[in-house]
Amino acid sequence: MATVRPFPSSFSALAARTTSRRTRLVFCCSCSATGDEALTVAITGATGFVGRRLVQKLLSDDHKVCVLTRSATKAASVFPSSAYPGVTVAEQGDWEQCIKSSNAVVNLAGMPISTRWSPEVKKEIMESRVNVTSKVVDHINNASPDARPSVFVSATAVGYYGTSETDSFDESSPSGKDYLAEVCREWEGRARQVNEDDVRLVLIRIGVVLGKDGGALAKMIPLFMMFAGGPLGSGRQWFSWIHLDDLVDLIYESIKNPAYRGVINGTAPNPVRLAEMCDRLGQVVGRPSWLPVPELALKAVLGEGATVVLDGQKVLPVKANQLGFSYRYPYIRDALKAIAKEL
Ligand SMILES: NC(=O)c1ccc[n+]([C@@H]2O[C@H](COP(=O)([O-])OP(=O)(O)OC[C@H]3O[C@@H](n4cnc5c(N)ncnc54)[C@H](OP(=O)(O)O)[C@@H]3O)[C@@H](O)[C@H]2O)c1
Secondary structure, three states, X not given: OOOOOOOOOOHHHHHHHHOOOOOOOOOOOOOOOOOOOOOEEEEEOOOOHHHHHHHHHHHHOOOEEEEEOOOHHHHXXXXXXXXXXXXXXXXXXXXXXXXXXXXXXXXXXXXXXXXXXXXXXHHHHHHHHHHHHHXXXXXXXXXXXXXXXXXXXXXXXXXXXXXXXXXXXXXXXXXXXOHXXXXXXXXXXXXXXXOOOOOEEEEEEEOEEEOOOOHHHHHHHHHHHHHOXXXXXXXXXXXXXXXXXXXXXXXXXXHHOOOOOEEEEEOOXXXXXXXXXXXXXXXXXXXXXXXXXXXXXXXXXXXXXXXXXXXXXXXXXXXXXXXXXXXXXXXXXXXXHHHHHHO
Protein backbone atom coordinates (compact mmCIF):
# COMPACT_ATOMS: atom_id res chain seq x y z
CA MET A 1 0.00 0.00 0.00
CA ALA A 2 1.19 3.51 -0.77
CA THR A 3 2.69 5.60 2.00
CA VAL A 4 0.80 8.78 2.76
CA ARG A 5 3.12 11.70 3.13
CA PRO A 6 1.12 14.48 4.76
CA PHE A 7 2.74 17.88 4.73
CA PRO A 8 4.22 18.70 8.14
CA SER A 9 2.04 21.14 10.04
CA SER A 10 4.75 23.37 11.48
CA PHE A 11 7.81 24.90 9.96
CA SER A 12 10.11 23.19 12.47
CA ALA A 13 8.59 19.83 11.66
CA LEU A 14 9.08 20.69 8.05
CA ALA A 15 12.69 21.70 8.54
CA ALA A 16 13.33 18.50 10.49
CA ARG A 17 11.90 16.50 7.66
CA THR A 18 14.19 18.02 5.09
CA THR A 19 16.97 16.04 6.62
CA SER A 20 15.00 12.82 6.63
CA ARG A 21 15.35 10.22 3.92
CA ARG A 22 11.71 10.38 2.86
CA THR A 23 11.22 14.08 2.25
CA ARG A 24 13.53 16.02 0.03
CA LEU A 25 12.03 19.48 -0.08
CA VAL A 26 14.22 22.31 -1.29
CA PHE A 27 13.74 25.50 0.72
CA CYS A 28 14.50 28.29 -1.59
CA CYS A 29 11.91 30.90 -0.66
CA SER A 30 11.37 33.55 -3.31
CA CYS A 31 14.22 32.32 -5.49
CA SER A 32 13.21 33.39 -8.96
CA ALA A 33 11.83 30.51 -10.98
CA THR A 34 14.30 31.03 -13.79
CA GLY A 35 17.67 29.68 -14.80
CA ASP A 36 18.79 26.15 -14.10
CA GLU A 37 18.47 25.95 -10.32
CA ALA A 38 16.34 23.20 -8.80
CA LEU A 39 12.86 24.52 -8.12
CA THR A 40 10.07 23.51 -5.81
CA VAL A 41 6.74 23.74 -7.60
CA ALA A 42 3.42 23.53 -5.72
CA ILE A 43 0.63 22.14 -7.91
CA THR A 44 -3.15 21.89 -7.39
CA GLY A 45 -4.83 19.24 -9.55
CA ALA A 46 -1.47 17.43 -9.75
CA THR A 47 -3.26 14.10 -9.46
CA GLY A 48 -5.21 14.76 -12.68
CA PHE A 49 -4.61 14.02 -16.35
CA VAL A 50 -2.40 17.06 -17.03
CA GLY A 51 -0.93 17.30 -13.54
CA ARG A 52 0.46 13.78 -13.50
CA ARG A 53 2.44 14.38 -16.68
CA LEU A 54 3.65 17.77 -15.42
CA VAL A 55 4.90 16.20 -12.19
CA GLN A 56 6.82 13.58 -14.17
CA LYS A 57 8.41 16.25 -16.34
CA LEU A 58 9.46 18.41 -13.39
CA LEU A 59 10.94 15.44 -11.52
CA SER A 60 12.81 14.24 -14.59
CA ASP A 61 14.54 17.64 -14.62
CA ASP A 62 15.45 17.32 -10.93
CA HIS A 63 12.89 19.75 -9.58
CA LYS A 64 10.76 19.04 -6.51
CA VAL A 65 6.98 19.01 -6.40
CA CYS A 66 4.51 19.71 -3.65
CA VAL A 67 1.16 18.16 -4.54
CA LEU A 68 -1.68 20.33 -3.18
CA THR A 69 -4.59 17.93 -2.95
CA ARG A 70 -7.95 17.33 -1.31
CA SER A 71 -6.92 13.79 -0.41
CA ALA A 72 -3.44 12.77 0.69
CA THR A 73 -4.44 9.12 0.41
CA LYS A 74 -5.43 9.49 -3.23
CA ALA A 75 -2.33 11.57 -4.01
CA ALA A 76 -0.07 9.02 -2.33
CA SER A 77 -1.53 6.28 -4.47
CA VAL A 78 -0.92 8.33 -7.62
CA PHE A 79 2.60 9.24 -6.52
CA PRO A 80 3.92 6.40 -4.32
CA SER A 81 6.96 7.57 -2.39
CA SER A 82 9.11 4.71 -3.66
CA ALA A 83 8.70 5.86 -7.25
CA TYR A 84 8.34 9.60 -6.52
CA PRO A 85 10.87 10.58 -3.83
CA GLY A 86 10.81 14.20 -5.05
CA VAL A 87 7.11 14.59 -4.26
CA THR A 88 5.62 15.91 -1.04
CA VAL A 89 1.88 15.67 -0.52
CA ALA A 90 -0.11 18.41 1.25
CA GLU A 91 -3.77 18.41 2.22
CA GLN A 92 -5.61 21.74 2.44
CA GLY A 93 -4.53 22.69 5.99
CA ASP A 94 -0.91 22.51 4.87
CA TRP A 95 -1.22 24.27 1.51
CA GLU A 96 -0.13 27.61 2.89
CA GLN A 97 3.14 26.32 4.30
CA CYS A 98 3.79 24.40 1.12
CA ILE A 99 3.14 27.45 -1.08
CA LYS A 100 5.46 29.58 1.06
CA SER A 101 8.19 27.00 0.53
CA SER A 102 7.81 26.95 -3.24
CA ASN A 103 9.29 28.95 -6.08
CA ALA A 104 6.29 28.53 -8.34
CA VAL A 105 2.63 27.55 -8.07
CA VAL A 106 0.63 25.83 -10.83
CA ASN A 107 -3.15 25.72 -10.47
CA LEU A 108 -4.84 22.88 -12.36
CA ALA A 109 -7.68 21.91 -10.02
CA GLY A 110 -11.26 21.70 -11.19
CA MET A 111 -14.13 19.26 -11.26
CA PRO A 112 -14.31 17.54 -14.68
CA ILE A 113 -16.85 19.15 -17.03
CA SER A 114 -17.58 15.96 -19.00
CA THR A 115 -20.65 15.14 -16.94
CA ARG A 116 -24.36 15.81 -16.92
CA TRP A 117 -24.87 19.44 -16.01
CA SER A 118 -27.56 19.54 -13.33
CA PRO A 119 -27.80 22.91 -11.53
CA GLU A 120 -25.81 21.38 -8.64
CA VAL A 121 -23.10 20.08 -10.95
CA LYS A 122 -22.84 23.46 -12.71
CA LYS A 123 -22.40 25.10 -9.33
CA GLU A 124 -19.63 22.68 -8.46
CA ILE A 125 -17.90 23.07 -11.83
CA MET A 126 -17.71 26.79 -11.07
CA GLU A 127 -16.95 26.59 -7.36
CA SER A 128 -14.27 23.92 -7.62
CA ARG A 129 -12.26 26.30 -9.81
CA VAL A 130 -13.07 29.60 -8.17
CA ASN A 131 -12.65 28.43 -4.57
CA VAL A 132 -9.35 26.60 -5.09
CA THR A 133 -7.96 29.53 -7.08
CA SER A 134 -9.01 32.02 -4.38
CA LYS A 135 -7.44 29.91 -1.67
CA VAL A 136 -4.16 29.61 -3.53
CA VAL A 137 -4.09 33.32 -4.36
CA ASP A 138 -4.73 34.22 -0.71
CA HIS A 139 -1.86 32.01 0.41
CA ILE A 140 0.47 33.57 -2.15
CA ASN A 141 -0.56 37.12 -1.24
CA ASN A 142 -0.35 36.47 2.50
CA ALA A 143 3.20 35.14 2.27
CA SER A 144 5.88 37.60 3.30
CA PRO A 145 7.68 39.00 0.24
CA ASP A 146 10.77 36.89 0.90
CA ALA A 147 8.67 33.70 1.04
CA ARG A 148 6.43 34.45 -1.92
CA PRO A 149 6.62 32.22 -5.01
CA SER A 150 7.75 34.26 -7.99
CA VAL A 151 5.35 32.83 -10.57
CA PHE A 152 1.73 31.68 -10.59
CA VAL A 153 0.57 29.65 -13.60
CA SER A 154 -3.18 29.16 -13.56
CA ALA A 155 -5.26 27.07 -15.93
CA THR A 156 -8.33 28.36 -17.71
CA ALA A 157 -9.92 27.19 -20.96
CA VAL A 158 -10.69 28.18 -24.54
CA GLY A 159 -14.33 28.07 -23.45
CA TYR A 160 -13.57 31.68 -22.41
CA TYR A 161 -14.25 32.75 -26.01
CA GLY A 162 -17.66 31.07 -26.43
CA THR A 163 -18.32 29.01 -29.56
CA SER A 164 -18.41 29.88 -33.26
CA GLU A 165 -18.18 28.08 -36.60
CA THR A 166 -16.94 31.17 -38.40
CA ASP A 167 -14.86 33.40 -36.11
CA SER A 168 -11.32 32.78 -34.93
CA PHE A 169 -10.05 33.89 -31.55
CA ASP A 170 -6.73 34.98 -30.14
CA GLU A 171 -5.70 36.20 -26.70
CA SER A 172 -7.14 39.67 -27.35
CA SER A 173 -10.61 38.42 -28.35
CA PRO A 174 -13.57 39.19 -26.10
CA SER A 175 -15.22 36.58 -23.92
CA GLY A 176 -18.33 34.66 -24.96
CA LYS A 177 -21.79 34.65 -23.46
CA ASP A 178 -22.37 31.01 -22.52
CA TYR A 179 -21.96 29.15 -19.25
CA LEU A 180 -18.38 27.97 -19.86
CA ALA A 181 -17.31 31.50 -20.81
CA GLU A 182 -18.72 32.72 -17.51
CA VAL A 183 -16.85 29.99 -15.59
CA CYS A 184 -13.58 30.96 -17.28
CA ARG A 185 -14.06 34.68 -16.60
CA GLU A 186 -14.70 34.04 -12.89
CA TRP A 187 -11.78 31.60 -12.70
CA GLU A 188 -9.38 34.03 -14.38
CA GLY A 189 -10.75 36.90 -12.29
CA ARG A 190 -9.75 35.12 -9.09
CA ALA A 191 -6.29 34.32 -10.44
CA ARG A 192 -5.81 37.98 -11.39
CA GLN A 193 -6.17 38.93 -7.73
CA VAL A 194 -2.65 37.65 -7.15
CA ASN A 195 -0.20 40.39 -6.21
CA GLU A 196 1.25 41.02 -9.65
CA ASP A 197 3.84 43.48 -8.31
CA ASP A 198 5.73 40.50 -6.94
CA VAL A 199 4.34 37.52 -8.76
CA ARG A 200 4.40 36.86 -12.49
CA LEU A 201 0.96 35.61 -13.53
CA VAL A 202 0.44 33.31 -16.52
CA LEU A 203 -3.12 32.30 -17.48
CA ILE A 204 -3.20 29.41 -19.92
CA ARG A 205 -6.44 29.11 -21.89
CA ILE A 206 -6.29 25.40 -22.58
CA GLY A 207 -7.87 23.71 -25.61
CA VAL A 208 -9.00 20.06 -25.76
CA VAL A 209 -6.01 18.15 -24.42
CA LEU A 210 -5.16 15.02 -26.39
CA GLY A 211 -3.57 12.09 -24.59
CA LYS A 212 -4.40 8.46 -24.16
CA ASP A 213 -4.94 8.46 -20.40
CA GLY A 214 -7.60 11.12 -19.97
CA GLY A 215 -9.59 14.04 -21.29
CA ALA A 216 -12.14 13.82 -24.10
CA LEU A 217 -10.06 11.50 -26.29
CA ALA A 218 -9.95 8.68 -23.77
CA LYS A 219 -13.75 8.70 -23.86
CA MET A 220 -14.01 9.14 -27.62
CA ILE A 221 -11.68 6.33 -28.66
CA PRO A 222 -13.92 3.50 -27.38
CA LEU A 223 -16.87 5.12 -29.18
CA PHE A 224 -14.89 5.21 -32.37
CA MET A 225 -13.98 1.57 -31.94
CA MET A 226 -17.68 0.76 -31.51
CA PHE A 227 -19.20 2.93 -34.22
CA ALA A 228 -16.39 2.75 -36.78
CA GLY A 229 -15.81 6.48 -36.44
CA GLY A 230 -17.07 9.35 -38.45
CA PRO A 231 -18.13 12.94 -38.18
CA LEU A 232 -19.94 14.19 -35.12
CA GLY A 233 -22.89 16.46 -35.81
CA SER A 234 -22.26 18.58 -38.91
CA GLY A 235 -18.51 18.11 -38.54
CA ARG A 236 -18.00 21.81 -39.35
CA GLN A 237 -17.40 22.78 -35.71
CA TRP A 238 -13.87 23.87 -34.85
CA PHE A 239 -11.75 21.69 -32.62
CA SER A 240 -8.93 23.54 -30.88
CA TRP A 241 -6.71 20.86 -29.47
CA ILE A 242 -3.24 20.47 -27.95
CA HIS A 243 -1.16 17.36 -27.35
CA LEU A 244 -0.62 16.67 -23.64
CA ASP A 245 3.17 16.85 -24.00
CA ASP A 246 2.99 20.27 -25.65
CA LEU A 247 0.72 21.60 -22.92
CA VAL A 248 3.08 20.33 -20.25
CA ASP A 249 6.02 21.94 -22.06
CA LEU A 250 4.07 25.21 -22.26
CA ILE A 251 3.37 25.16 -18.52
CA TYR A 252 7.00 24.30 -17.81
CA GLU A 253 8.22 27.14 -20.01
CA SER A 254 5.75 29.49 -18.30
CA ILE A 255 7.30 28.61 -14.95
CA LYS A 256 10.86 29.15 -16.09
CA ASN A 257 10.77 31.88 -18.71
CA PRO A 258 10.08 35.44 -17.46
CA ALA A 259 8.90 36.46 -20.94
CA TYR A 260 5.81 34.28 -20.43
CA ARG A 261 3.25 36.51 -18.78
CA GLY A 262 -0.51 37.20 -18.97
CA VAL A 263 -2.92 35.20 -21.10
CA ILE A 264 -1.47 32.52 -23.37
CA ASN A 265 -3.68 30.25 -25.46
CA GLY A 266 -2.73 26.63 -24.78
CA THR A 267 -3.68 25.28 -28.20
CA ALA A 268 -1.82 23.84 -31.18
CA PRO A 269 -1.18 26.24 -34.08
CA ASN A 270 -3.39 24.23 -36.46
CA PRO A 271 -6.92 23.76 -35.14
CA VAL A 272 -9.11 21.56 -37.33
CA ARG A 273 -12.76 21.16 -38.11
CA LEU A 274 -14.31 18.30 -36.17
CA ALA A 275 -14.85 16.28 -39.38
CA GLU A 276 -11.08 16.27 -39.96
CA MET A 277 -10.37 15.33 -36.36
CA CYS A 278 -12.83 12.40 -36.65
CA ASP A 279 -11.37 11.34 -39.97
CA ARG A 280 -7.83 11.29 -38.56
CA LEU A 281 -8.94 9.56 -35.39
CA GLY A 282 -10.74 6.92 -37.47
CA GLN A 283 -7.51 6.37 -39.43
CA VAL A 284 -5.25 6.02 -36.42
CA VAL A 285 -7.55 3.63 -34.59
CA GLY A 286 -8.02 1.65 -37.78
CA ARG A 287 -11.68 2.45 -38.39
CA PRO A 288 -12.91 3.79 -41.73
CA SER A 289 -14.91 6.96 -41.34
CA TRP A 290 -18.18 6.07 -42.96
CA LEU A 291 -20.50 5.46 -40.02
CA PRO A 292 -21.07 8.67 -38.08
CA VAL A 293 -20.78 8.55 -34.30
CA PRO A 294 -24.21 9.73 -33.19
CA GLU A 295 -24.28 12.90 -31.14
CA LEU A 296 -26.47 11.03 -28.70
CA ALA A 297 -23.75 8.45 -28.05
CA LEU A 298 -21.21 11.17 -27.40
CA LYS A 299 -23.61 12.97 -25.11
CA ALA A 300 -24.18 9.70 -23.28
CA VAL A 301 -20.49 9.49 -22.36
CA LEU A 302 -19.65 13.18 -22.06
CA GLY A 303 -22.98 14.59 -20.84
CA GLU A 304 -23.55 18.29 -21.62
CA GLY A 305 -19.75 18.45 -21.38
CA ALA A 306 -19.94 17.13 -24.96
CA THR A 307 -20.41 20.79 -25.84
CA VAL A 308 -16.61 21.23 -25.79
CA VAL A 309 -16.43 18.76 -28.67
CA LEU A 310 -19.77 19.39 -30.41
CA ASP A 311 -19.78 23.22 -30.30
CA GLY A 312 -16.23 24.33 -30.80
CA GLN A 313 -14.23 27.45 -31.44
CA LYS A 314 -11.14 28.20 -33.56
CA VAL A 315 -8.47 29.43 -31.16
CA LEU A 316 -5.03 30.46 -32.34
CA PRO A 317 -1.96 30.50 -30.08
CA VAL A 318 -0.72 33.91 -31.21
CA LYS A 319 1.16 34.63 -27.98
CA ALA A 320 2.94 31.26 -27.83
CA ASN A 321 4.04 31.74 -31.44
CA GLN A 322 5.32 35.26 -30.68
CA LEU A 323 7.27 33.83 -27.74
CA GLY A 324 8.84 31.27 -30.06
CA PHE A 325 7.30 28.27 -28.29
CA SER A 326 8.26 25.14 -30.18
CA TYR A 327 5.49 22.56 -30.60
CA ARG A 328 6.31 18.86 -30.80
CA TYR A 329 2.93 18.27 -32.43
CA PRO A 330 1.74 21.21 -34.52
CA TYR A 331 -0.46 18.94 -36.68
CA ILE A 332 -3.26 16.71 -35.48
CA ARG A 333 -2.29 13.71 -37.58
CA ASP A 334 1.10 13.52 -35.84
CA ALA A 335 -0.43 14.07 -32.42
CA LEU A 336 -2.98 11.30 -32.93
CA LYS A 337 -0.41 8.94 -34.46
CA ALA A 338 1.85 9.41 -31.43
CA ILE A 339 -1.07 8.72 -29.07
CA ALA A 340 -2.23 5.68 -31.06
CA LYS A 341 1.26 4.17 -30.73
CA GLU A 342 0.81 4.15 -26.95
CA LEU A 343 -2.59 2.39 -27.08
N1 LIG B 1 -8.19 18.16 -20.14
C1 LIG B 1 -8.64 19.08 -20.98
O1 LIG B 1 -8.93 18.82 -22.17
C2 LIG B 1 -8.77 20.51 -20.50
C3 LIG B 1 -9.20 21.50 -21.40
C4 LIG B 1 -9.33 22.81 -20.96
C5 LIG B 1 -9.05 23.15 -19.64
N2 LIG B 1 -8.64 22.15 -18.79
C6 LIG B 1 -8.40 22.52 -17.38
O2 LIG B 1 -7.07 22.15 -17.01
C7 LIG B 1 -7.06 21.69 -15.66
C8 LIG B 1 -6.42 20.32 -15.62
O3 LIG B 1 -7.17 19.44 -16.47
P1 LIG B 1 -7.19 17.87 -16.24
O4 LIG B 1 -7.79 17.27 -17.45
O5 LIG B 1 -5.84 17.42 -15.76
O6 LIG B 1 -8.22 17.74 -15.03
P2 LIG B 1 -8.60 16.42 -14.19
O7 LIG B 1 -7.87 15.22 -14.65
O8 LIG B 1 -10.09 16.35 -14.20
O9 LIG B 1 -7.98 16.72 -12.75
C9 LIG B 1 -8.17 17.89 -12.05
C10 LIG B 1 -7.83 17.73 -10.58
O10 LIG B 1 -8.65 18.68 -9.93
C11 LIG B 1 -8.99 18.23 -8.63
N3 LIG B 1 -10.46 18.23 -8.51
C12 LIG B 1 -11.36 17.40 -9.09
N4 LIG B 1 -12.60 17.69 -8.69
C13 LIG B 1 -12.48 18.73 -7.83
C14 LIG B 1 -13.41 19.46 -7.04
N5 LIG B 1 -14.73 19.19 -7.06
N6 LIG B 1 -12.94 20.44 -6.25
C15 LIG B 1 -11.61 20.73 -6.20
N7 LIG B 1 -10.68 20.05 -6.91
C16 LIG B 1 -11.12 19.07 -7.71
C17 LIG B 1 -8.47 16.80 -8.49
O11 LIG B 1 -7.28 16.86 -7.68
P3 LIG B 1 -7.25 16.33 -6.15
O12 LIG B 1 -8.22 15.19 -6.06
O13 LIG B 1 -5.83 15.88 -5.95
O14 LIG B 1 -7.62 17.47 -5.29
C18 LIG B 1 -8.15 16.40 -9.92
O15 LIG B 1 -7.07 15.51 -10.00
C19 LIG B 1 -8.52 21.67 -15.17
O16 LIG B 1 -8.76 22.82 -14.42
C20 LIG B 1 -9.32 21.72 -16.45
O17 LIG B 1 -10.57 22.38 -16.32
C21 LIG B 1 -8.48 20.85 -19.17
